[in-house]
Amino acid sequence: DGGITQSPKYLFRKEGQNVTLSCEQNLNHDAMYWYRQDPGQGLRLIYYSQIVNDFQKGDIAEGYSVSREKKESFPLTVTSAQKNPTAFYLCASRSDFTDTQYFGPGTRLTVL
Amino acid sequence: KNEVEQSPQNLTAQEGEFITINCSYSVGISALHWLQQHPGGGIVSLFMLSSGKKKHGRLIATINIQEKHSSLHITASHPRDSAVYICAVTGNQFYFGTGTSLTVIP
Numbered sequence: 290d291g292g293i294t295q296s297p298k299y300l301f302r303k304e305g306q307n308v309t310l311s312c313e314q315n316l317n318h319d320a321m322y323w324y325r326q327d328p329g330q331g332l333r334l335i336y337y338s339q340i341v342n343d344f345q346k347g348d349i350a351e352g353y354s355v356s357r358e359k360k361e362s363f364p365l366t367v368t369s370a371q372k373n374p375t376a377f378y379l380c381a382s383r384s385d386f387t388d389t390q391y392f393g394p395g396t397r398l399t400v401l
Numbered sequence: 402k403n404e405v406e407q408s409p410q411n412l413t414a415q416e417g418e419f420i421t422i423n424c425s426y427s428v429g430i431s432a433l434h435w436l437q438q439h440p441g442g443g444i445v446s447l448f449m450l451s452s453g454k455k456k457h458g459r460l461i462a463t464i465n466i467q468e469k470h471s472s473l474h475i476t477a478s479h480p481r482d483s484a485v486y487i488c489a490v491t492g493n494q495f496y497f498g499t500g501t502s503l504t505v506i507p
Contacts, residue, residue: 330499331405332487334495388431388434395443
């Protein structure tokens with residue numbers, strides 16, 4: 290089945306540690322996105338990538354980094370510079386032919 | 402100011418009721434999306450529309466481009482419809498509303 294996978298579903302880290310969230314898609318989509326969701330707020334764009342080896346900052350990129358070495362993979366690293374990293378993180382990819390985004394199941398990160 | 406506003410924020414309905422969720426936007430768009438997020442967190446796309454009306458089972462989505470407004474209707478609501486419904490628009494980027502949390506009581 291085609292889709293987007295994110296792992297792990299729940300992640301706990303100590304303050305000051307970097308952590309990498311995985312996102313893999315087998316939909317052959319060029320564009321991929323990382324969003325952060327906090328209670329009472331809409332999804333906010335962290336980073337996006339339109340094509341392999343290229344990515345752009347979104348609205349709240351500070352404290353995060355990404356890579357796009359393969360079309361299928363778009364990992365997000367939450368660094369110790371992110372002041373409030375506890376949140377729900379969603380990865381998405383977009384069809385090349387429509388505007389529809391396909392979302393992964395999300396990773397809930399808790400920093401202790 | 403949010404580019405996408407939804408109302409209501411929270412909605413509780415009895416099983417069988419007709420439900421309407423509203424979405425207004427302030428940017429130029431190429432498409433509007435209705436998304437459903439279940440308690441586990443995963444999001445699925447319900448509709449993408451750029452004009453008129455679409456229907457899928459008990460769900461109906463309409464859009465009025467001139468008024469920059471869309472509605473999502475659920476007919477004969479059921480407890481399994483309980484979820485957060487998110488309106489999103491595609492302009493030069495994706496803009497998301499804060500969501501409407503729907504609870505349908507048996």
